[in-house]
Amino acid sequence: MGLKDEKLVIAGREFSSRLIVGTGKYKDYAENAAAAEAAGAEIVTVAVRRVNLTDKDEPMLVDYIDPKKFTYLPNTAGCFTGEDAVRTLRLAREAGDWTLVKLEVLGDEKTLYPNMPETLRAAELLIKEGFEVMVYCSDDPILAKQLEDIGCCAIMPLAAPIGSGLGIQNPVNIRLIIEQANVPVLVDAGVGTASDAAIAMELGCDGVLMNTAIAEAKNPILMAEAMKNAVIAGRQAYLAGRMQKRLYADPSSPIGGLI
């Protein structure tokens, strides 16, 4: 990058990549690993689920995406209560021996919109237990501030519903959340294509988290690379500072010396 960028710092850990990718919905773990590589991601989200007792030869994520190379970010996807989320992350901490986690407490099956009162309660419990909580949340600036005040290490408002690919629906709120935050803000969920990721970064987001936009692309590896470039381009544009918009034209060639 022409201008030397700062690293993304989350809970004291430094990352060069500002793109976090999920590991769900891929054809197989091999494609998943190739996409994470192409995205240049350093953090991948993972789910905690029961071990399959009947098919022990089932492929394992850790054999494809090396937890020593990628930071595993355990999530609480599928949890609808604070208790479920806390229980899941306690297990994740025991399985992986790390404390950086992604909290999401869902409130509705159809929209997968976060249940914010439960999210706040679970975040408090987790932080008391020593977890470093990156939190999936609604795009309400007041709630985002409350999450930061209780000690969340990253605020992750949705761009649009999980898996919808609709892009940033409320750029005004995302910008307000960024403006007030003293911890990283990452858009999490709802990104559909590269321009959505670039818009998030141009708004001043510190990073973007996505899964479906890459996994459900016709060519996930190529889309992963596109997302990597979009996040870098958006970040550069944000740092460069865009021109002012004008209502009318302003010639690019000088008027003087016209024949």
Add this chain to the structure above:
Amino acid sequence: MNDKPADTIEIIVNGEAQLFEASLSVAALLAKLGLPAKKIAVEHNLEIVPKSAYGAHMVDAGDRIEIVHFIGGG
């Protein structure tokens, strides 16, 4: 699974009843299930069992065990 032999005990592992000869340690349970102790986490009656306690922590009849690991997710 209802007519269990008199000399066996039933433990609920990941929601399914399984028969064992006698109460056993978590380490022995994992060995019987053929699961590596690395890369997983074990919950016994809703309490986490630390990896360091697998050898000494005993599981008895009627206990509920959850064994989890990381899988792909968004």
